[in-house]
Amino acid sequence: MKLNLQRPIAFFDLETTGVNFAQDRIVEISIVKILPDQTQEIFTRRTNPTIPIPADASKIHGIYDKDVANEPKFSELAAEVVAFLEGCDLSGYNCMRFDIPVLVEELLRAGLEFDLDSRKIIDVQQVYHKMEPRTLTAAYKFYCEKELTGAHGAEVDAVATYEVLASQLDRYSDTIKNDMDFLAEFTNDGNFVDIARRIRKENGKLFFNFGKHRDKTLEEIWRREPQYFDWMLNAEFPLHTKQKIREFIRTVKSA
Numbered sequence: 001m002k003l004n005l006q007r008p009i010a011f012f013d014l015e016t017t018g019v020n021f022a023q024d025r026i027v028e029i030s031i032v033k034i035l036p037d038q039t040q041e042i043f044t045r046r047t048n049p050t051i052p053i054p055a056d057a058s059k060i061h062g063i064y065d066k067d068v069a070n071e072p073k074f075s076e077l078a079a080e081v082v083a084f085l086e087g088c089d090l091s092g093y094n095c096m097r098f099d100i101p102v103l104v105e106e107l108l109r110a111g112l113e114f115d116l117d118s119r120k121i122i123d124v125q126q127v128y129h130k131m132e133p134r135t136l137t138a139a140y141k142f143y144c145e146k147e148l149t150g151a152h153g154a155e156v157d158a159v160a161t162y163e164v165l166a167s168q169l170d171r172y173s174d175t176i177k178n179d180m181d182f183l184a185e186f187t188n189d190g191n192f193v194d195i196a197r198r199i200r201k202e203n204g205k206l207f208f209n210f211g212k213h214r215d216k217t218l219e220e221i222w223r224r225e226p227q228y229f230d231w232m233l234n235a236e237f238p239l240h241t242k243q244k245i246r247e248f249i250r251t252v253k254s255a
Contacts, residue, residue: 025049126187
């Protein structure tokens with residue numbers, strides 16, 4: 001089934017040095033952009049993470065230090081990535097919990113902000129987990145009836161994710177609408193303000209989603225313990241979380 005698109009959607013996948021998005025780095029990025037007329041554009045690059053790639057990570061994606069030693073740093077590609085994603089909704093496999101947080105952190109390190117609020121985000125893993133819990137390799141076999149060769153290569157995984165979503169829309173056409181608004185809502189697993197899921201929004205209010213102040217509003221803690229926000233800004237939190245904390249502080253101070 002062709003995707004019913006009003007604007008482009010970018011399926012993307014990252015290979016990284018690890019799974020800690022506050023510290024780890026991208027070693028390969030691939031973006032498969034589907035335009036409303038169903039034509040495709042692909043952007044695939046390897047990058048020098050500037051830190052060693054752990055052996056365990058290399059065993060998964062097959063990329064070693066020597067393979068990226070002469071590649072550009074992500075900061076040198078950041079503007080090109082942002083330009084390629086201009087005007088696109090986003091999709092990926094487990095993208096809300098991993099790929100998007102990693103991408104946003106890398107862009108912030110490069111001094112570039114990346115607007116998520118204006119984009120629909122469709123996590124193909126959420127469709128799969130709600131309908132047929134499996135891995136991407138199993139999803140590809142189940143929905144597309146093909147073996148996924150070259151799994152954990154960024155471009156292979158990004159293309160496979162696009163094909164899986166198209167097949168899911170065929171299989172579940174009586175349940176799942178071929179509509180990006182519907183899919184974004186269907187695959188959303190929480191209304192979180194920051195990519196690290198430390199702050200959530202409910203009924204127009206911001207709540208902490210971790211630690212000793214979990215389930216308390218930011219406004220309440222600002223009144224009672226404003227130094228807590230200083231601690232967050234100086235602790236090892238992701239840059240995107242700190243950005244949202246600063247936005248909150250600016251808002252309350254200007255009120």
